[in-house]
Structures are given as C-alpha cells and as structure tokens.
Amino acid sequence: MNTLKWTYEVDGSDFTRAGEASSAVKKNLRKLGVPPEAIRKVSIALYEGEINMVIHANGGVITVEMTPEKIDMVLADTGKGIPDIEQAMKEGWSTAPDEVRSLGFGAGMGLPNMKKYSDEMKIDSTVGVGTTVYMTVYLQ
Amino acid sequence: MNVQDIMRVLDAELICGEDNLDVEVHNACGSDMMSDVLAYVKDQAVLLTGLVNIQVVRTADMMDMVCIVFVRGKEPDADMIALAERRGMVMLKTQHRMFTACGLLWENGLRGGGKANEHLKMDL
Numbered sequence: 001m002n003t004l005k006w007t008y009e010v011d012g013s014d015f016t017r018a019g020e021a022s023s024a025v026k027k028n029l030r031k032l033g034v035p036p037e038a039i040r041k042v043s044i045a046l047y048e049g050e051i052n053m054v055i056h057a058n059g060g061v062i063t064v065e066m067t068p069e070k071i072d073m074v075l076a077d078t079g080k081g082i083p084d085i086e087q088a089m090k091e092g093w094s095t096a097p098d099e100v101r102s103l104g105f106g107a108g109m110g111l112p113n114m115k116k117y118s119d120e121m122k123i124d125s126t127v128g129v130g131t132t133v134y135m136t137v138y139l140q
Numbered sequence: 141m142n143v144q145d146i147m148r149v150l151d152a153e154l155i156c157g158e159d160n161l162d163v164e165v166h167n168a169c170g171s172d173m174m175s176d177v178l179a180y181v182k183d184q185a186v187l188l189t190g191l192v193n194i195q196v197v198r199t200a201d202m203m204d205m206v207c208i209v210f211v212r213g214k215e216p217d218a219d220m221i222a223l224a225e226r227r228g229m230v231m232l233k234t235q236h237r238m239f240t241a242c243g244l245l246w247e248n249g250l251r252g253g254g255k256a257n258e259h260l261k262m263d264l
Contacts, residue, residue: 023198104173107175
C-alpha cells in the first residue's frame with residue numbers, strides 16, 4: 001500500500017468548526033478499515049490538537065500520513081508558541097481564557113491527553129514563531 | 141439497558157436518532173467539561189451534559205458514543221442535531237438535573253468508569 005496523505009487547513013476564527021479535520025480523518029480511517037482502537041487513538045489525539053490550535057494559535061495546518069505501519073500526524077501553527085513545554089504538559093495547567101472554559105475546554109488536559117493517546121509525541125515550539133506537534137500511532 | 145430504557149427512566153424527550161433506540165448501553169458519564177470526557181472516559185456509550193455547543197457532539201463522536209442526554213431541559217441547536225443525525229447518534233432531553241439523572245440511571249443498572257487515577261494507569 002502506498003503512503004496516504006491528507007492535509008487540512010484549520011480555521012482559527014471559528015470555534016464551532018474546530019474538530020472538522022479530526023472528524024474527516026476518522027471517517028477516512030474507518031473507510032480504509034483501520035483497526036477501531038487505532039482510529040480512536042488518532043481521533044482523540046488529533047481532536048485535542050485541533051481544539052488547541054483554535055483556542056491558542058488562531059488555526060494552522062494538520063497533515064496526516066498513513067503507511068501500513070503507522071499514522072503520523074503533524075499539527076503546525078504560527079501562534080504565540082509555548083514558553084515552557086514541560087509546564088504545559090502538566091495535567092490541569094492551562095492558559096485558556098474563561099470563555100473557552102465555558103465552552104467545555106481549557107481544563108489543562110489537552111497536551112497530556114494527546115501524549116496519552118499517541119504512541120509517540122514531540123513538540124517544537126518557539127515563542128512568537130509558532131508550535132509544531134508531531135504525533136504517531138502505530139498500526140502494528 | 142437500551143436507549144429506549146434511558147428515555148423511560150429519565151422521562152426524556154427524543155430529539156433525534158429514533159432508528160437507534162434499541163442499541164444496548166452499559167456505561168455512561170456525566171460532565172459539562174469536554175476536556176475531562178476526552179481524558180477520562182473509556183467505553184462509555186452515553187454522555188449526560190448540561191453543556192450546549194457543537195463540540196459536545198464532536199466529543200461524543202470522537203469517543204464513539206451512541207447517545208447524548210441533555211439535562212436540565214437544555215436544547216441543542218439545529219447544527220448540533222444535524223451533526224448527531226449524520227453520525228447516527230441519539231439525542232435526548234430530560235428536565236432532571238445532572239445529579240438526579242445520573243442517580244436514576246445508576247439505580248437502573250448503568251455504570252460509570254473507574255476512578256480518575258485508576259484510568260490514567262489503564263492501558264488504552
């Protein structure tokens with residue numbers, strides 16, 4: 001099987017559309033017959049990442065690549081960056097504004113959850129330049 | 141119990157998903173915080189919430205849930221209903237408050253997940 005690749009622009013101005021890319025990926029993986037547990041891991045990790053992009057970084061680009069062995073996800077934004085990644089990874093730590101919390105997010109579980117549901121995760125971030133999150137879920 | 145039983149126990153009104161009322165469910169969770177649903181929920185088929193926005197439906201979809209129950213008489217909007225219908229999800233509305241709704245379902249056999257600290261140790 002060849003490598004399959006999908007790219008999605010995430011609109012950072014509209015919270016109601018956050019999750020559309022993750023939902024489309026989930027649908028594609030289902031059609032391709034990917035095992036349900038892998039679909040679940042990819043969907044949740046990607047959805048959390050997509051929500052983060054909208055809340056914190058005014059959107060960005062999501063790229064998903066699938067091979068027979070694994071699914072690689074890259075979430076790149078040009079937002080304000082994460083000054084202290086170690087602190088941002090702590091459960092319950094959040095910089096989300098109150099209006100985000102009133103929408104049901106911003107509990108400081110996004111990044112820890114992305115780490116939990118992916119098999120590998122790496123964050124590159126530069127303050128004032130942006131953040132790129134790399135996540136992988138293995139299929140075998 | 142099935143989704144029809146949830147309707148009966150909670151004296152709930154059906155909003156959408158009438159084709160899936162026979163689906164069997166065993167576990168549920170109640171939360172207004174979607175972050176926590178994504179973090180702690182595993183294999184819960186029913187979401188009880190008082191939060192009303194499209195991300196409630198997306199969260200339930202990502203978690204492969206089959207039914208959303210809006211407590212305190214909360215009403216989803218047309219976009220939420222349309223998305224739930226596309227995903228084959230049932231939406232119900234009850235006038236019960238969250239605590240009472242969860243209690244009634246527990247009393248009738250639905251269960252929740254483990255404790256949060258147990259879940260974090262759990263293999264996915």
